[in-house]
Amino acid sequence: MEQDQTAPTGAPATTETKEFSAEVGRLLDLVVNALYSEREIFLRELVANAADAVDRRRFLGLTDPALALPADAGVIITPDKNARQITISDDGLGMTRDELVANLGTIARSGTRAFGETVQDAKPEERPSLIGQFGVGFYSAFMVSERVEVISRRAGSDEAWSWRSAGRGSFDVSPAERATPGTDIILHIKADADEFLEPMRLQTIIRKWADHISVPIKLVRDGKAEAANEGTALWRKPKAEVTPAEYEDFYRHLGHFFDKPWATLHWRAEGALEYSALLFVPEQPPFDPVEGERTSKVRLHVRRMFITDEAELLPPWLRFVQGVVDTEDLPLNVSREMLQTTPVMARIRKAVQNRVLTELKSKAKAEAKAETAPIAAEDEDAPAADPVTDGYIRFWESFGTILKEGLWEDAGARADIAPLLRFHSSTEDGWTSLADYVARMKPDQTAIYFLAGETIEQLRHAPVLEGYRARGFEVLLMTDSIDAFWPERMGSFEDKPLRNARQALADLGDAAEVPEALKPLIDAMTAALADEIAEVQPAAHLSESPVMLVSGTEGADLHMQKLLRRAGRPAWGGKPHLTINPRHPWIEALAALAAKGEPVEDEARLLLDLARVQEGEGPVDPSAFIRRVVGAITAGRTTR
Numbered sequence: 001m002e003q004d005q006t007a008p009t010g011a012p013a014t015t016e017t018k019e020f021s022a023e024v025g026r027l028l029d030l031v032v033n034a035l036y037s038e039r040e041i042f043l044r045e046l047v048a049n050a051a052d053a054v055d056r057r058r059f060l061g062l063t064d065p066a067l068a069l070p071a072d073a074g075v076i077i078t079p080d081k082n083a084r085q086i087t088i089s090d091d092g093l094g095m096t097r098d099e100l101v102a103n104l105g106t107i108a109r110s111g112t113r114a115f116g117e118t119v120q121d122a123k124p125e126e127r128p129s130l131i132g133q134f135g136v137g138f139y140s141a142f143m144v145s146e147r148v149e150v151i152s153r154r155a156g157s158d159e160a161w162s163w164r165s166a167g168r169g170s171f172d173v174s175p176a177e178r179a180t181p182g183t184d185i186i187l188h189i190k191a192d193a194d195e196f197l198e199p200m201r202l203q204t205i206i207r208k209w210a211d212h213i214s215v216p217i218k219l220v221r222d223g224k225a226e227a228a229n230e231g232t233a234l235w236r237k238p239k240a241e242v243t244p245a246e247y248e249d250f251y252r253h254l255g256h257f258f259d260k261p262w263a264t265l266h267w268r269a270e271g272a273l274e275y276s277a278l279l280f281v282p283e284q285p286p287f288d289p290v291e292g293e294r295t296s297k298v299r300l301h302v303r304r305m306f307i308t309d310e311a312e313l314l315p316p317w318l319r320f321v322q323g324v325v326d327t328e329d330l331p332l333n334v335s336r337e338m339l340q341t342t343p344v345m346a347r348i349r350k351a352v353q354n355r356v357l358t359e360l361k362s363k364a365k366a367e368a369k370a371e372t373a374p375i376a377a378e379d380e381d382a383p384a385a386d387p388v389t390d391g392y393i394r395f396w397e398s399f400g401t402i403l404k405e406g407l408w409e410d411a412g413a414r415a416d417i418a419p420l421l422r423f424h425s426s427t428e429d430g431w432t433s434l435a436d437y438v439a440r441m442k443p444d445q446t447a448i449y450f451l452a453g454e455t456i457e458q459l460r461h462a463p464v465l466e467g468y469r470a471r472g473f474e475v476l477l478m479t480d481s482i483d484a485f486w487p488e489r490m491g492s493f494e495d496k497p498l499r500n501a502r503q504a505l506a507d508l509g510d511a512a513e514v515p516e517a518l519k520p521l522i523d524a525m526t527a528a529l530a531d532e533i534a535e536v537q538p539a540a541h542l543s544e545s546p547v548m549l550v551s552g553t554e555g556a557d558l559h560m561q562k563l564l565r566r567a568g569r570p571a572w573g574g575k576p577h578l579t580i581n582p583r584h585p586w587i588e589a590l591a592a593l594a595a596k597g598e599p600v601e602d603e604a605r606l607l608l609d610l611a612r613v614q615e616g617e618g619p620v621d622p623s624a625f626i627r628r629v630v631g632a633i634t635a636g637r638t639t640r
């Protein structure tokens, strides 16, 4: 604690000095030094924060009149050349003392380290967007300021607090005064940042970065506050009047995006439902160091006014879509509950979802056609076709995993999602669709076979494929966790059942008769492995491997059982079957031993462990496994 000489009269003259958390300190260094050449974006960041605070207060004010916004709420930017200050004031929600300390001093985003690395690797022109992407917005103030003061009063509270820092090591917090709720950010401008004290310069920056913010932004010039942003709400403009660059700027403004939109959907619905929508499918998944939320963040506006980004305008499996839906059909004071229950919202959701799926389908189809003949992009929304960024596979590799969640959880959408799916395959290079698979099916093939596992490489060498190969049957290979689950729910595609290759071996007619010579071995192995194995069978289709684990035809297969166990769920599904290769010399030798009544238990266990290892599982008892392998090799040296 130290005495503060400058504390406002009436407030206790105490200042608390606090250290920045180590990560915030690092973040500050990075922002100030790495992004020096792009300093103007400090204004974008601070104005965006101010406008967000106004939006948040408006929304909370709908249900809590104590928080209601004043009619002329907005953001005012006041440059003062003489005092070398810029003040950015808003009528937003404000912050309590604790929020000031937490938001501006101690919470470092999980992206800090990644941010540092990325900034160093990034090209200079990519750097500005990194700030927004990694959530270091406020600290950009220190690019142009030697000191920053924040005075904030939380709506609904009488107390105001001041936060001050020179951006090195520590910050001070003390009581302050503010006549109304909201926040002032006071920047004490650095000697080399004079340009930002010019109203003209500030105006240009706002036009460039913040024009579409719907909260009114004013700039004080010669003592007069003048509107600085058009607040055009880009999504309300006719498509023909929006340039590709404006779409891109708006997309970046929406959130932490630094790529280009892969698809831009801009339309207006009139008639039974009235709304404008401007949606984007990103090119790449956003940087997300921790598993993010599953809900869609598409923003809901009512007659231009931002209402919430929690309206779940799209289902979780389309959560990668970003943008705005602005409707005439809801009242401005729509409540959270109403968002859940009103039929208007249900209809808008359905319409928006359909539009997105239609777009994806047309892009998927365009790519399929492009494989045979070069075509012009069919998409009227896209400004220009770019083969690299427009390719459907580009989208699939970024978001296919998320899209597949819809197959599992959304029965009504399965038919729409099916044509969008792409897979690796045991016979094809690259990606293939279900329709293409069906077109390649052999005349005697009745099902679509798939195999889910950890990696494509592992799957390509899975012994279970040996029988399918022998018949010329293609098997789709899948490696997302969700792949273990959705095919059963989907059931079929174009009337062809989806069959798990591990469980469908019987389809191949491979259930060989048990030859007499093998019976003693099979009986002995079955007895020895009864705890782990449902059955030991000979297999006609194994050519190279001596053994293989096969899943029972019912319930979870081996891969799904593993995923369930990992997720701490009971791994329902029967014990696996162990298939042995009667033509393998080792099995032949064992069969001869068993026929003489000699014990084969040890080798039965070894075979089981080998089959498990082949499936990416550990041996039942690793040290016993090693003992047996070493024993077998040692014996092999003398008997081979």
Ligand SMILES: Nc1ncnc2c1ncn2[C@@H]1O[C@H](COP(=O)(O)OP(=O)(O)OP(=O)(O)O)[C@@H](O)[C@H]1O
Pocket: 045, 049, 050, 053, 090, 092, 093, 094, 095, 103, 104, 131, 132, 133, 134, 135, 136, 137, 138, 139, 183
């Ligand atoms: N003018 C303001 N009024 C109220 N709260 C604010 C204001 N400015 C910042 N904050 C609070 O401080 C937090 C941190 O701001 P900062 O700009 O660093 O990150 P962010 O806005 O959350 O992320 P990003 O800028 O990357 O979108 C904000 O989330 C908000 O809670």
